[in-house]
Amino acid sequence: MFRKLFILIFLLPLFAYSQDKISYKVYYNKNLEQNGLKVQVDYTLKKVSDTISFYYANANWGENNLFNNLTISKEDNPDLDIETLPANNKIKITMKKGEKLSLIYHIKQDFKDPDYKIFHRPRINTTFFHVLGKNLFIVPRSFTQIPEDREFEFFIEWVDFPPQFKLHNNFVTQLRKMKIKTSLWDGLYSSLFIGGDYRFHSFKVQNKPVYFVLRDQWQNGFTDEFLFSNLKKAVQSQRDFWKDYDQDYFSVTMTPTVSQKDTLFKGYSTTGSAIKNAFMIQGTNNPFNSKNSFLYLMHHELMHEWIGNKIQNKNEELNYWFSEGFTDYYTYKNRLRIKDISIEEWQKLFNNEVIQNYWTNPQRNIPNYKIKDDFWKSRDVEKIPYKRGAIFAFWLDNQIMLRTRNKKSLDDLMRELLQICTERKVKFTDELFLDLAQKYLDKDINYFFQKHIINGEDLDLVTQKWIDGFEIMTINGIPHLGVDTCKDIKYCVE
Template sequence: MFKRVLLTALLSTFLFSCQQRPESDISYEISSVTVDSIPQLKIKMTLAADKDGTTTLSFPDEAWGEQGLYNSLGKMQLLNVEGAVEKDADSSRIVLMHPKNVKKLVFEYHLKQDFDGDITTKEIYRPIINNDYFHLFSHNMFMIPENASDSDVMDILLDWTFLPEKYTVHNSFGSKEKMQLLKAQNIGLFGSAIFVGGDFRVFHGDIAGNKISLATRGEWIPFTDEEVFKVLEETLTYQRNFWNDHSQKYFTVTMQPFPQENGSSFQGTGLTNSFATSVSNNDHTDIGQMVYLFNHELMHNWIGHTIKNDNEEEQYWFSEGFTEYYTFKNIAKNKINGLDGAFFIEELNRTIRDLYASSVVEAPNVEVNYDNFWTNYEYSKLPYWRGAIFGFYLDQKIQRISSGSKSLDDVMHQIYTDATGKDQKLTHDYFIGVMDTFWDNDFETVFQKHIEKGKKVDLVALFDELKLEYSPENDIYELGFEFTEDRKGIANVVEDSQAWQAGVREGDKVFSRSVWQGQIDHEVELDLERDGEKLNITFYPVTKAAVPQLKSTPENVEKLGF
């Protein structure tokens, strides 16, 4: 009797397991293991084998600015057949050699964290795996068949049941699901996702029947989980209302804290159904920075994602600059976290100062290319500043031309309609064509002058036309010196700058530094050495210039429509 009952129980368990593990084109079974005292993730992958006896998987050694990702790979082996595994880092391939005409392969590989100590901004895009949690992106977690293109679809099974019971599992496709079957999953979208697990806390909400969530961990110093989730909820609600787009059924934000002694730092990455952030956890970080981060990056769901650039860097004035402008506008219009028209003026003034202080302030748009944008700070920020100010200029002019019946919002809605209905990409000719219907003269000349040629908008004339109060001369950012390439010395100093007057000199050795790039209200702090003498120098990095700044008055706020 006992044997019969036991057999029945085992059979029931087997049938239950089969029911819980549906068929798929490819499956991943994820478990947590410790190898030589090092916490690792073990991933057992089941996939179709190539008939010729060589199955190749894609796994990049370089991605998102990170190199040497193969350092995170541990033990690898074929489980169901005899064979061999080879790593080909140069071509980002894992080659599985096995008998011919095998139908299925069961392949197991281990992932580990390849750096010691606390994470910093240098490691946030590398696999993070420790005893408390894991934090990985698709490309450094899941190998995929090399012959699968981004446009292909597959049924993908993610089996998390072998992780510790207490682990929270959360990712771009769902929350706290131990078994996830991604039916007809686009490979390109699967390859752009975030996967976290461990001691994460998850907060859930609902916007017009669609699920949103925030996954975070650690003990936050500058704010509470609830404050951050409220900002997320408000941001998504008002942005979706603006675009009249409540089509996204599921969306999540992940927040990973990291220690940082001086200053604040935060990064965000837009992914499939998700946005992954890493934020410095100290007193220098505040909830206001999260308001900006969420509003800018989540606006990219529409500007840059739905409305695609035809030529990435060439149209960054739009995808980054207009996103920046609508970040300020969305926050102020909807008073997110209590911010209002005074905030809009403050951010617009800061953007004007940053642009005017830039060494490439009037560089032609053609110079905002791949090489310059990704290697030079000034060029990387130029389309943000230039595009935001151009967006403000167009918004105000359209309102004047139409006597308040139209605004840049109508332009954006037209572009969005064409992007979703006609698959229209953002080109310069297309943008000029749309703007011609809102402009009272030749818009192409305006566009050529301020975007193509890079000439500054005459803000003094605009402020006068709008009868806005402003001051014509103000402080702008000037660091006043340049570091050596290794940032361990002073390469040169601008004579009579604040840095010069404070005592910074060419040739000084730098032992520590605190520089808030672009911030005129934060002192620069330097520990230097000259001729064996230790020097501690502080100064505000400012200089006077003919830079118009709006006054934060109730009259100005009202005239700007806030």
């Protein structure tokens, strides 16, 4: 009897999860700008009920009042009583008692173009749409209460979209009917859905596809050939560095926030975000497009596939010194490794964009716990973990090379960290990293780490030891990295 009861108890959770699937139909119409994307969601409840609540985030990724993008009308849903509760990220539905629900809603763009400051709100017009999965698909609130790694089945059908209206996302490309099996937060809600007048380029790494999808004609030398050739080089080099070719599907999208041929807006504003199986680039398209800024962004966001995604923070902003700082460091180092930049260009970029940027930041001594509190509130605070972490990575890389007489470097530590996190399925913590650092340095750096990374005290770079060919001096009160190019510098030697 006990054994039967045990088996029953064991099976109950599996049965409860067995119905974690949901269907969506997304409809095309000729006036998407006015009507938005019409979405029909069909869901079978786990038990007979006359109420159900759906989840829709009213704020995410720095955007607020996202319920302004969501329209649910009585006309579309005559048999349902609907209450929207933005403060609770909630849509409450009252219906006739039963097991099945069918609900229609619309997702619309809620701002007027052009607006170069908006990146993560739905963009929908008659030419194209660009919408994050979290801003397009509502889910039952019960989905949000299931363990984060639990997978769901999402059935999505694109209805009446004309053949020339290309469809793409970070799970599949060009399919009108799809079944996506993935988690919620790191899957469907870490995704991008696009459609319209996009151009497609692709290549393969070890027979696995990588897509580059973009729209509009980009200015100042941003030709498809320039963008695509540099993407191929960056993807191949980073997978070679990590010795990791497991990614079966990868996508890079590039969408302008504003396109203008004149110089009315005298600036270049761009952003990139790493998401599931992909990263997306958005930015102003004008005569001020910067090739160097684009290449930095591309290498940085591609590196997040490992530092941030596969090596995943346990404590999010508290670990940004690593996920953003070490990504920043390897953005420059990888570009030097593949000869995308010379040693002189690398030196100049590291001095100006990392060391000087950090030393002139009025918030540079902010302790790590305050970064967690203020990261999304202040641009100065937001930059600190990038630069503090990059300087720490440079210091640690040098110390490992010195300790091992160039037989090992931070590269070896990083690849071992990837192996630990993926094979043991553990998340990144300060303690895990410090244990590895001790292994490679044969000494404990906990006090050093606490003082300079956690507390934010300045590191006296001038008095530290560096590999042959590197020297740090002070110029106008700011540390400056000197490089003796006459020496055989062992910095990027594998």
